[in-house]
Amino acid sequence: MREPTFLVLTALAAGPQHGYAVIEDVATMTGGRVKLRAGTLYAALDRLRGDGLIEVDREEIVQSRLRRYYRLSASGARALASESARLREQAAIAEKRLRARGVSGAVAPVT
Amino acid sequence: MREPTFLVLTALAAGPQHGYAVIEDVATMTGGRVKLRAGTLYAALDRLRGDGLIEVDREEIVQSRLRRYYRLSASGARALASESARLREQAAIAEKRLRARGVSGAVAPVT
């Protein structure tokens, strides 16, 4: 699972949202670092729907414009949980090794 | 940065290693989940070298076979640190939202 996909699932973990709201949520969540393109978002939404990780919650017409709300499915929640556990574990390993490096000074073994 | 790339940097954070050893380290690190293909590894190594994130540490001839050791550069260590911080933060956000969901039961608002 790539970063944008993970962030889309994270956005929907907060509750049902429509596409455009997901783009804004992800931008806020990442401090403006990740700005999902429309192409990326709707492709990801279609793919995740095909994989059964998200579902269409409801559709609304607001100002004669369609708003399609998506929600995380049960298996989507499981996928997000296992993915974030993986991320957390890998980050922990990397940080542990970096700390060990910093202490021993493995890069420049001058002493 | 994608997962395989991150794992290669994490492997080298433990100290200089040659390509094949990185494959094994990554496999061990991930409990056998990620088995880097030769194509993925050496392409990543070349790319990371081009980006200055890793450097060739030394070359050895063991049993008339070449062994090229790579090490993390200073900028590679910085990149790995910021990347793992990002991973940790995103995992924290996702897990917080999942916990909130579990408690309130946002998926099935039956109650």
Add this chain to the structure above:
DNA sequence: CCAGCATATACCGATGAACGGCATATCGAA
């Protein structure tokens, strides 16, 4: 009055990392 911006969904070509397989080479074990 209408040009531009925000909202909102959707399509499409290009890019590039990763995948999977293959080639090459040596050594030890079955």
Add this chain to the structure above:
DNA sequence: TTCGATATGCCGTTCATCGGTATATGCTGG
């Protein structure tokens, strides 16, 4: 002698993401 482990390297394919464009409406400013 064939197979598996070690070890590097190449190459075609796949696929998610990127970036741009199209479509449509409502609001705001010059």
